[in-house]
């Protein structure tokens with residue numbers, strides 16, 4: 776079952792197959808700056824289950840909490856970050872709302888809630904972790 780999505784202007788496109796490894800809200804400060812909101816809704820797909828199908832992205836590389844590189848992929852025209860390559864885990868965390876259809880989307884946990892802004896309303900229906908869960 777192939778699912779597709781992309782950026783706001785439609786130039787950057789991607790496809791995924793199979794089921795997501797996980798899906799979560801991330802309240803870290805980097806995600807707040809990237810989204811302009813209190814969190815990133817990331818849907819995780821392994822390298823093998825993800826491919827770009829549209830225009831070439833631009834990338835911005837930062838160090839994740841692990842100290843390893845995180846490559847943010849964003850559209851050179853509209854600027855939307857469609858995903859980030861989490862090199863330490865060999866997966867992409869995909870911008871949840873960038874999928875064309877959202878039937879498979881259901882956040883399973885909230886992470887880095889200790890970094891959430893004080894105006895955030897944390898979800899009460901899923902587990903909350905102050906940083907990254909160890910397991």
Ligand SMILES: [Zn+2]
Nearest residue numbers: 782784850853
């Ligand atoms: Zn775009």
Ligand SMILES: [Zn+2]
Nearest residue numbers: 801802803806
């Ligand atoms: Zn984050």
